[in-house]
Structures are given as C-alpha cells and as structure tokens.
Amino acid sequence: MHGFYNRILYVDLTDKKFWEEDIDDNLLKSFLGGRGLGAYLLWKNLEKGKDPLSPDNVLIFATGPVTGTKMMGASRYAVFTKSPLTGFFADSYSGGDVAPRIKQTGYDAIVIKGASSSPIYLEISDKGVKFHSAGHLWGKDTYETEDKVLEEVGVPGAQAVTIGPGGENLVAFACIENNYWRSAGRCGMGAVMGSKKLKAIVFHGEKSPSLANDKLLDDYVKSLVKKAKNDPGVAAYKKYGTPQMVAILNKAKAWPSEYWSRGSVDHWEKISADYLLENFNVTPHACHRCFIACGKISEVLKGRHKGLKIEGPEHETIYAFGGQCKVSSLEEIAYLNDICDRKGIDTITAGNIIAFYMELSRRGRVKEKIEYGDPDKIAHLLYKIVEREGIGDVLSRGIKYAA
Ligand code: SF4
CATH class of the missing domain: 1.10.569.10 (Aldehyde Ferredoxin Oxidoreductase Protein, subunit A, domain 2)
Structure with missing residues (x-):
C-alpha cells in the first residue's frame, strides 16, 4: 500500500534479537494511520493483565503514511503502551525532527518487547538494529544523553529519543524526549522505557515508501500553504x-x-x-x-x-x-x-x-x-x-x- 512499507520491526531486548514481520494491506487500511496501526499492534502484542513496568509490556513507535513526505506538519511520531500511570491503553505524540527519520528506517512501526538486564541504547536503521551498552549514560539527563548517543553513532542527520533519570527511576509520568524539548509526554512512556533499561534509540536510514501521486501531493501542499498565508x-x-x-x-x-x-x-x-x-x-x-x-x-x-x-x-x-x-x-x-x-x-x-x-x-x-x-x-x-x-x-x- 502506498505510504507504507508493509513491514513491522520487532526488537526483543531480553535476548538482544530482532526480526521483521509483514503486515498486509487489509490491516493497514482497516487501522489507517500511525495511530490506528499502533493501537492494533498493542492489542495484538500485549496480553491482558500484564504489569506495565514488567518485561511483558510492549513499547511501540509508529509513524503514518504521510510522515517523511512533503506534507506540511507531518512531523509526529506516536508511542503506544500500557500506561504505568493509568494502567490503561496509552498513546503519546511528539513533534520535532525524529518522525521522518523513523520512517526512513524502512518500518511502519517498531515493537519493543522484553527488558535488558543492563542499560542499553538501540541504533535502528534500514540496515537493522544494533544494541549498544548505555551504562555510561545511565543517570545522565536527556539533553546530554541525546548529544552523546548521536555523537557515538556518528551518522549525519540521525535523530534520537531519550529518557532521563525520571524514566530510569520509573516515575509514573516520565516521558520520552527528543530534540531536547519535544516530548512524548503523557502517560509514563519514559517509565516503560526505563523498566526495559532502554536509555535511548537512535534512528537513521535512507528508505522512503512509494507515493500514489507525487504531483497531486505537491499541489495539495502548495494549496495548503496558500490558504494558510x-x-x-x-x-x-x-x-x-x-x-x-x-x-x-x-x-x-x-x-x-x-x-x-x-x-x-x-x-x-x-x-x-x-x-x-x-x-x-x-x-x-x-x-x-x-x-x-x-x-x-x-x-x-x-x-x-x-x-x-x-x-x-x-x-x-x-x-x-x-x-x-x-x-x-x-x-x-x-x-x-x-x-x-x-x-x-x-x-x-x-x-x-x-x-x-x-x-x-x-x-x-x-x-x-x-x-x-x-x-x-x-x-x-x-x-x-x-x-x-x-x-x-x-x-x-x-x-x-x-x-
Ligand atoms: S507543534 Fe507547532 S511547529 Fe510543531 S508541527 Fe505543530 S504547529 Fe507546527
């Protein structure tokens, strides 16, 4: 389906392994957009009654069909999990510059399972997943962590999401931060990342999904800008x-x-x-x-x-x-x-x-x-x-x- 790759990335932090699964057009059409896809994947991958801060909870990052295109304002990534704050379904959204980079990894969504036994950060790209030790970053604030992981990965244009000490210490309203000040702020997403000992994720890649009609999208964006003027x-x-x-x-x-x-x-x-x-x-x-x-x-x-x-x-x-x-x-x-x-x-x-x-x-x-x-x-x-x-x-x- 245009706008999607029909591919979901799964990462198991417990066993440090990853794999890809196809997702068919019917599902993408039924749950259109990153929000629908994330909600579906949470329902599919999370068993009833699990503790939000246990390795059984999953953390899902998703983008939508227009993310990374010329579409104005398509700048948000979405995060889905079972909230440690409410004990219920949770979604949270953040702007900045990360979403297009997530899209360029070549996956429609990323499902993170399990928990690492020691602090790590992930590097997710169109070439797969690398697991990096994050012991030296544990305890550091979000700004410093973002600078450090981007420097260590060293790929121009890469973007990162991070947690701070709030997430590490499982504060129920800890958030995920990116670009220093942008936050997937609601419902304790950062605490779920912290419970998995996942300090940060760096995204980079060069993939882009097919578009049905590039010219039509271009014209639409131009008309939007004109109208907004x-x-x-x-x-x-x-x-x-x-x-x-x-x-x-x-x-x-x-x-x-x-x-x-x-x-x-x-x-x-x-x-x-x-x-x-x-x-x-x-x-x-x-x-x-x-x-x-x-x-x-x-x-x-x-x-x-x-x-x-x-x-x-x-x-x-x-x-x-x-x-x-x-x-x-x-x-x-x-x-x-x-x-x-x-x-x-x-x-x-x-x-x-x-x-x-x-x-x-x-x-x-x-x-x-x-x-x-x-x-x-x-x-x-x-x-x-x-x-x-x-x-x-x-x-x-x-x-x-x-x-
Ligand atoms: S938060 Fe503001 S700057 Fe960011 S996409 Fe929305 S309107 Fe634009």
Whole structure:
C-alpha cells in the first residue's frame, strides 16, 4: 500500500534479537494511520493483565503514511503502551525532527518487547538494529544523553529519543524526549522505557515508501500553504504559539487555577504570550516541514535564570505551574520547565500533582508544607519526585496513588 512499507520491526531486548514481520494491506487500511496501526499492534502484542513496568509490556513507535513526505506538519511520531500511570491503553505524540527519520528506517512501526538486564541504547536503521551498552549514560539527563548517543553513532542527520533519570527511576509520568524539548509526554512512556533499561534509540536510514501521486501531493501542499498565508488562526499561532491560550482562557475564566478551584489567576498577564515576546529573546521554531512554527526558542534575559534557553514554555506547562501552582513569573516557569525536560518528566502531570500537594498543605493534611507560588519549593519537590525520595516517592506514582 502506498505510504507504507508493509513491514513491522520487532526488537526483543531480553535476548538482544530482532526480526521483521509483514503486515498486509487489509490491516493497514482497516487501522489507517500511525495511530490506528499502533493501537492494533498493542492489542495484538500485549496480553491482558500484564504489569506495565514488567518485561511483558510492549513499547511501540509508529509513524503514518504521510510522515517523511512533503506534507506540511507531518512531523509526529506516536508511542503506544500500557500506561504505568493509568494502567490503561496509552498513546503519546511528539513533534520535532525524529518522525521522518523513523520512517526512513524502512518500518511502519517498531515493537519493543522484553527488558535488558543492563542499560542499553538501540541504533535502528534500514540496515537493522544494533544494541549498544548505555551504562555510561545511565543517570545522565536527556539533553546530554541525546548529544552523546548521536555523537557515538556518528551518522549525519540521525535523530534520537531519550529518557532521563525520571524514566530510569520509573516515575509514573516520565516521558520520552527528543530534540531536547519535544516530548512524548503523557502517560509514563519514559517509565516503560526505563523498566526495559532502554536509555535511548537512535534512528537513521535512507528508505522512503512509494507515493500514489507525487504531483497531486505537491499541489495539495502548495494549496495548503496558500490558504494558510492569510489565515488569522495560523498567524496567531505563528506569532504567539500556544501561550496565546493564557490570555484567552483567563479572560473567559476557564483556566485551570489553584488546583482546579478557580478559573483564572490575578497574575496571568505576567505569564502570558505578550509577556514572553516582550521580555524573552524569542526565536520561532518549527517541527519538520511545518509552516506554522508555533514553537518558540525562548531565552531568559533577566533575573537569576538569565541565559536559560528552552523551547517553550508551552501553554500546558504555563497552566500547570503558573495556574495550578500559581507561580507568577514566566522566568521561573521556564526554569521549572527546564528541570522537567532535563530529568525527563511530564510538565503537565508534574505541575498538577504538585498543585495537588500544595492544596493538601493548605488544608493542613501533610507534614511538609509548601505554599502556592513558591518556585524553589516546587523545584525541590520535582527533584524528590525524580529521585523518589520521601514524599517524592508517593507523588512519583501518580495522583490516584497519592490521593
Ligand atoms: S511547529 Fe507547532 S504547529 Fe507546527 S508541527 Fe510543531 S507543534 Fe505543530
């Protein structure tokens, strides 16, 4: 079928072996797209009742039929597993530049089974799979790991996904990171990778699937770009990115605030998109072949975090720390964002679970006090969650367990 290779790669980390299996057109048509394919493969490969953090769980990476083509915005890879956070089906998606490289390995999806007895990273390409030791990388943050594995593999244009100490320590909301700041953030994908002692995967290759009509796709992409040129929604995303939602939702009194007890915060203008553009050094940043470029590389220009650079913060991170935890400085939110990205934990769940703890503290239900809005106490708690120390261990298991 055009857009696919009809080939799935299986990797067994326990026995360090890999094999390919064909997948027929009927299945690809029935479960069209990377999302459908990933869901089908999870259903097929995971037995009922298995522990998400056991070797019996599987971790699946999938791309779709237009990934790696000229199609605008086809920049996402999808990850599927049984979530250690919810105990249920989980999918999570990440942008950046990795998805086209996954596609170029020549597989429609990659199913990772079993668990290694010691830390490893994988190199997956159109020539097969290499198993590399990752003992020297265990404990390192996601940025350093990404740099290191790409340097060690040494293939120009290769891309990597990594986990940080959060994933290694099986924090239930650990994520998979790529391009430093892009995350398959939801549902604990990083913890499943950590449970398999899989620190990173590097992708490279030169394959591309056949297209039904190259010219038609070309024309369609051109028409999309033309249409988007004067679209006010596209213009707003280009200029403000997702942080534009801070103003919209606060004005509508529909912003998650003070652990879901209010619909806005008084300080929202200090953590808005306008504030970001006026007070940070902001450079637009796009995922692979995206004309919107909603991402923002933002450098802090003043205060104690001067010089800190991240892509973001995105709206969800701002609401989690700025709304739910009531941090009133965007520079401090960028700092907390950076900790989460480096340690490889999801900013959304992290902010929400700390806000939950703050509310418990306000009600006098916990011994260790932490007031709303205190970025240093939040940072301290984030480190404790990642290292699973004391109350951090309780929170690392997710909100249901903590409650
Ligand atoms: S730059 Fe923004 S709009 Fe474009 S693909 Fe990435 S996340 Fe989506």
